[in-house]
Amino acid sequence: MTARIAILAGVLAVAAAIVIAGLPRPETPAERVDRIASELRCPVCQGLSVADSPSDTARAMRALVEQRVQEGRSDDEIRDEFRRAYGDWILLSPPLLDARGAVWLLPLAVIVLGAVLVAMRLRRAPPPVRPSAEQLRVLRERELAEEAVE
Amino acid sequence: MTFADVGGGALRAALALALWGLVASAYAARGRDGRALGSARWSALAAFGLILVASLAMAAALLTHDFSIRYVAFNNALETPAYFSAISLWAALEGSILLWTTVLAGAVTFVAWRGTRELPRLATTALAVMFAMLAFFLFLVVTPAADPFVRIDPAPLNGRGPNPLLQDHWLMGLHPPLLYLGYVLFSVPFAYAIASLILGEAGDRWIVATRRAALVAWALLGVGIVAGAWWSYAVLGWGGYWAWDPVENAAIMPWLVATAYLHSVMVEEKRRMLRTWNVALVIGAFALTILGTFLTRSGVVNSVHSFTQSLIGPLLLGYLAAILAFSVGLLLWRAPRLADTGAIGAPLSREAIFLFQNVLFVAATLTVLLGTLYPLVVEAISGAQLSIGSPYFDRVEVPIALALLFLMGIGPQLPWHGASRATLERQFAAPVVAAGAGSVLALALGLRGAAPVLGYALAAFVVATVVQEVVRGVRARRTLHGETAAAAFVNLFRRSGRRYGGYIVHVGIALIALAVVSSQSQATFAEATLAPGGSMQVAGRTIVFERFRDVTEPRRTQVVADLRVLDGGGGAPMTAALTYYPNASGAIGAPGIRSTAGEDVYAILAAYDLRSRAWATIQVKVIPLVSWLWIGGLVVGLGAVIAALPPSRRRTAIVAGAVPVGSTAGAK
Numbered sequence: 115m116t117a118r119i120a121i122l123a124g125v126l127a128v129a130a131a132i133v134i135a136g137l138p139r140p141e142t143p144a145e146r147v148d149r150i151a152s153e154l155r156c157p158v159c160q161g162l163s164v165a166d167s168p169s170d171t172a173r174a175m176r177a178l179v180e181q182r183v184q185e186g187r188s189d190d191e192i193r194d195e196f197r198r199a200y201g202d203w204i205l206l207s208p209p210l211l212d213a214r215g216a217v218w219l220l221p222l223a224v225i226v227l228g229a230v231l232v233a234m235r236l237r238r239a240p241p242p243v244r245p246s247a248e249q250l251r252v253l254r255e256r257e258l259a260e261e262a263v264e
Numbered sequence: 265m266t267f268a269d270v271g272g273g274a275l276r277a278a279l280a281l282a283l284w285g286l287v288a289s290a291y292a293a294r295g296r297d298g299r300a301l302g303s304a305r306w307s308a309l310a311a312f313g314l315i316l317v318a319s320l321a322m323a324a325a326l327l328t329h330d331f332s333i334r335y336v337a338f339n340n341a342l343e344t345p346a347y348f349s350a351i352s353l354w355a356a357l358e359g360s361i362l363l364w365t366t367v368l369a370g371a372v373t374f375v376a377w378r379g380t381r382e383l384p385r386l387a388t389t390a391l392a393v394m395f396a397m398l399a400f401f402l403f404l405v406v407t408p409a410a411d412p413f414v415r416i417d418p419a420p421l422n423g424r425g426p427n428p429l430l431q432d433h434w435l436m437g438l439h440p441p442l443l444y445l446g447y448v449l450f451s452v453p454f455a456y457a458i459a460s461l462i463l464g465e466a467g468d469r470w471i472v473a474t475r476r477a478a479l480v481a482w483a484l485l486g487v488g489i490v491a492g493a494w495w496s497y498a499v500l501g502w503g504g505y506w507a508w509d510p511v512e513n514a515a516i517m518p519w520l521v522a523t524a525y526l527h528s529v530m531v532e533e534k535r536r537m538l539r540t541w542n543v544a545l546v547i548g549a550f551a552l553t554i555l556g557t558f559l560t561r562s563g564v565v566n567s568v569h570s571f572t573q574s575l576i577g578p579l580l581l582g583y584l585a586a587i588l589a590f591s592v593g594l595l596l597w598r599a600p601r602l603a604d605t606g607a608i609g610a611p612l613s614r615e616a617i618f619l620f621q622n623v624l625f626v627a628a629t630l631t632v633l634l635g636t637l638y639p640l641v642v643e644a645i646s647g648a649q650l651s652i653g654s655p656y657f658d659r660v661e662v663p664i665a666l667a668l669l670f671l672m673g674i675g676p677q678l679p680w681h682g683a684s685r686a687t688l689e690r691q692f693a694a695p696v697v698a699a700g701a702g703s704v705l706a707l708a709l710g711l712r713g714a715a716p717v718l719g720y721a722l723a724a725f726v727v728a729t730v731v732q733e734v735v736r737g738v739r740a741r742r743t744l745h746g747e748t749a750a751a752a753f754v755n756l757f758r759r760s761g762r763r764y765g766g767y768i769v770h771v772g773i774a775l776i777a778l779a780v781v782s783s784q785s786q787a788t789f790a791e792a793t794l795a796p797g798g799s800m801q802v803a804g805r806t807i808v809f810e811r812f813r814d815v816t817e818p819r820r821t822q823v824v825a826d827l828r829v830l831d832g833g834g835g836a837p838m839t840a841a842l843t844y845y846p847n848a849s850g851a852i853g854a855p856g857i858r859s860t861a862g863e864d865v866y867a868i869l870a871a872y873d874l875r876s877r878a879w880a881t882i883q884v885k886v887i888p889l890v891s892w893l894w895i896g897g898l899v900v901g902l903g904a905v906i907a908a909l910p911p912s913r914r915r916t917a918i919v920a921g922a923v924p925v926g927s928t929a930g931a932k
Contacts, residue, residue, distance in 0.1 A: 117689035120697050121929075127700030128721045131707050136714035156653050161509045163654060166502045168853060169871045169881055173791075206653030210413040215650065217638055221660050228623030235619070236611050 147180050150192055154179070155206050163206055268333050271321035272406070272413040278314040278369070279402040286395035293388040293459075303386060308376035308391070311406075312369040314389035319366045321684060322359065322412055326352050332419035335359060335412045341425035341847075343819035345900060347453075348431040354440045355426045357407070357561055358412035358574060363441065364557070365401040367448040372398050378897035386469055389459035389868075390452075390778060397451055400583055409575040423627075425819065427627035428845040428852045433499045439491040443515055446485025447553040452477040453525075454550035457543050462595045466601050470545060471529045471542065476908050477544075478529075482522045483904030489515050492899030496517040501853030503787070503866045503885040505893065508657040513636045514556030517629050521549040534680055541594065541622070544783045547591045552629070554584045564640060567866045612680030617675040621668065628664045632657070637744075640802065662715055669722040669777055672701075672770055673729050691732075698728030719781035719872045730767040737764070757906050763908025772899030779893035787887045791870065799830075803886040805865065806830040812877045820845050822854070825869045825880050840869040840882065918926050 118174070141149070151165035156172040163171045175196075182192045196204045208217050285307035292301035321539070322335070326349045331337040339352045372394040375387060383391070404410045430436050452470040453474040460470035492504040492515065506512060520720040525545040531538050534891040559565050608615055643649055657723065659862045677691040703723025706717045741752035757764045790802035794809040801807075808828045815822040824841040827839025838856035845852065863886045 119874035120693040121689065124693075124696030124811060127695075128703045131703035131712045131717050131721070134738070135707060135712050135717040139712075153655050157760060159653075160471060161507050162502060166504050166507070167870045168502055170871060173870065179470055201649065203649040203651050204477070204650050208652060216654065217634060220634055220666075221627050224627040224630050225664075227272035227477075228627065229620065231336035232616070232623060234609050235469070236616060246271045256360075264487070 143183050146189075147183050150179050150183070151176050153193070153206055154196055155204050157200060161209070180189060182222070266332065266417055267321045267325035267328075268329055271325075271457055272411070273319040273408050274314040274318040274321070275365075275402060275413075277405055278311040278318070279399065280400040280917060281314070282395050282402055285311065285376075286392055289376075289388055289392040289395055289474065293385055293392055295386065304388075304391060304395070305376045305752075308369075308373045308395070309401075312366075312373040315362075315402075316368050316667030317367045317558045317618065318413075319353065323350055323353055326350060329423065330419075331418070331421070332414040332415055333412075337416050337420050339422040339423070339426050341423045341773050341819065343817075344423075344431065345819070347437065348426060348443075351437040352426045354444070355430045355760060357574070358410045358414075359477055360440065360444070360561070361401065361404055361576070362412045363409040363444055364448060365398070365405055367444055367825065368394075368401055368451065370397050370449055371452055373758065376454065377813070386456065386459050386465065386473065387468075389462055391453040392468075393455035393458050397455070404576065404579060407575075407578050425845065425847045428501060428820075428843070428848045431819075431845075432843070432852065432854065433495060435498065437493055438487055439495050440489030440917060442484050442491055444488075446481050446483075446488050447518070447556070448482030449477055449484065450522065450546075450550050450553050451479070453546050456774070457546045458591055461591075461598045464598060464601055464653065465851070466539070468529070468539070470533050471532060473531070478526060479908045481903055482519065482526055483901055483908070485515065485519045485522065486904075487901040489519060490894060490900075494753065494897075495630045497890070498857065501855040501867070501868050502932050503789075503855070503883075503887065505783075505890070508632075508635070508654050511560050513632045514559045515748040518549045518552040518556060519627050519631050520629040520632070521545055521552060524622045525549055527618050528622050531618050535608070535617070536643045538619075539602035539604060540599050542593055545601070545622075547588075547595065548629075548712065551584060551591075553578065556588060558584060559636070561636055565636075571783065598629075612678055612688070613682040614675055614680050617671050617678060621671045622778060624664050624671070625669050628661060628668075631660045631664070633694040635660075637795040648793075656720050665777070666718055666722060669719070669726060669774070672773065673722065673725040676733065676767065677729050677772070691729075692730050694771070695725050695728040700726035709782075709786075711781070711932060713785060716781045716785045719777055722757070723777045723781075726774040727771055730771050733767060734764065740783050747858055758909075759911050761909050761911055763903070765903045768906055770898050772896045772901075772903055775892050775896030775899060779889045779891075779896060782889035783887045783893070787885050789883070789885050791883045793871075793881045795879050796877075800882065800884065802884045805886065807865075807867065807882065807884050808835070809882055812872070812880070815841075823851075823869070823872060825867075825872070825882065827856060827867055829865050838867060839863070840867040842869050859891045861891065865889045 122195075148165055152163045154164040154175060156162045156164050156167035156169060156175070158169055158171045164174070164175045179192060182195070193205065209215065213230045274394070275795075285304045287306035288300045288307065291297055291707075292304055301827050322331075322333075325333050325336050326340050327343050327346060329336065329340055329344075329349075333342075335356065335358050339355045342348055344352070352359065354363045371634060372391070375391050376383075382660060392425070405412060408414070449889075453470070456470035456474045460854060473811035489512075492512065496507070496512075497503075497505040520728070521636040522545075525542065528545060529542055532542050558577065558580040562574065564577060608619070610616065632806050635656055639650055639652055660898050673695060674692070675694070679687065700719040703717050706720035711717055711720065734753070737754040737756045737760070738749055741747050742749065742756060743750070745755075747755060757768075788803040790800060792798075792800035794800060796809060796811050799806050799808040806829075808830060810828055811827040813824040815824055821844045822841045827838050828835040828837060838858050838860055839854075840856040841850040841854040843854050853868055856865075858865040866885040866887055868885075869880060870883045873879045
């Protein structure tokens, strides 16, 4: 009984903490600059984002993002400005809703397919026979012995 | 005789020996011919010796600055210090293929000589597979594709020097060899799996025979990856450690598959199932090591257009295609013999968790593969250039990583076959409470966002399961054997190393998870342009820019900004610098890092007044808990060592007498 209450309390605590931490809150301008900069590729680096790179080019791009945010432009307007200058290549993350969106769907498809396959195997398996306490003790001892041999 | 003569000659002789060894070991495996086997064994040892001679010749050429060898002229200079001269052995393509070949020859010798008097047929067949791989790499280093001993005439008076990024930090002497050892050691389980398929064996002898090799390969690769992340953090000067760069992706993919493999073989050993799957995983892990080498060594990751510049790209791609075609074909042919005899238990059994874990690891790997290759494929087909970087990988991999942390906590707590409700309650009460405490702690530390808080909760969950297991193990030993608490604790790891070493690995991964969560979501950043004597504020700390210093060394010049971090006491000095090498156009950053257990202060000299040194632009990041990433890597390595060590002898003797041993490799 105590165990059950403890588990319930723990699960509730985690759930509450996640809800509190995940509550939507207004983004500060600095956070917005960070987020947009982290989605832009630093053109002179090896795969670093504008937010990460300390290079002059990246710092200039970051300053431009900052300026546009102050001017009150939307995320898309800022992104499009960079896309016009550099091409799609400047975005580090492919858009979800277009032909390139396949990159997003495939991992999900693999997980779903894999989970279905595992679930099918679980269903096919005969219902597990619940071993008695004595059998469990023997199993556990055998396991320990095997481990010692390995 | 020059170093080039010695090295080139040794490699050619080694190639002849490898080809002979291939024939002899294949013949020995077919005809069970003892003399042929002996010949193959000595060929392996002699080839290894010759390749070592070639590597030493290259090291000597680098240390004595023998610029008549092109590799030395391009990767060494008179000013290069001895340490960086020696490790230039793997500073570029030809040298790193030579290092690969050396390690592979060592692995071949290990397989050839591991049995004392005679080798079982499985090992002899595996030896033939290893010889074939060795012959391919020796072929690479004796042809222009990757010949390290190509000469240059007339020899230049001085060389170009190593890549600046590679002569900046001692970790460069550690990170590449660790990765290569890991990569190459995967060829041992692969060779045994292939041998097992060739011989049509249905059992798990190949798994048992290569359990340690797989574990050691996995651990070396993992520690090598963490060392690489550390190098990136300490040298590249961007305050991060992982950028989902294709080179990093190439290293993590085989590691992910190997992690799945290390767990799913336990299902085969205990439950006699997943036989085909385990062979497929080991083929996948091995093929990904070759793919990684291809991606990083052919230049294809920068652009598909650089691919054809060197012969090495097409050759490695051909090798990869041949390996995949051969091993997948073999697997399909033998699959009917690998039918499972065991059955899976309930959804809440250890084997079921292993299966779900495998699905997630494979999905994580395919995501990395897809994200890495997709831009290349698109560019090759349509010519359009696009980027896939951290925003994509983070968004897909973070949920997968969280799910894996969760499974890492529950898997070891569940019995094989299935668990009763009472068992579940007994196993999970304390860990779930710990998870609740972890999430509250995360909130108290100011973490925001669902994923970071969940990360803390799951890390606490995992650590609590391990603590609970160890406490129970100690208690059981005390009652069963009457040991003291300390003795019981030590014996737990010595006698059941595989199990408890694995738990230590889990703790290391939990530490890495905490470090990643905190450093990614709670780093603070500030930038200021200061005159000498000026100061800036970041996260409650004052950073004073004291003065400029110019440092001139024979091989480089440095502009150093002397800084002081004021946090209470007198303040700690640190420096951030830009380094100029004669063979590089731009400056290389040398960040200043002040590490404590709680956080790192990371300072970058981003720009400065070139003419009069009147100002400097300093960037400072305060990154919480990041050093726990490296510590976590060490803990993972330590756990793997405990798991790989043979159990202490006295106990083994007693148990081996009591329990029939049928499936160990040497018992055939």
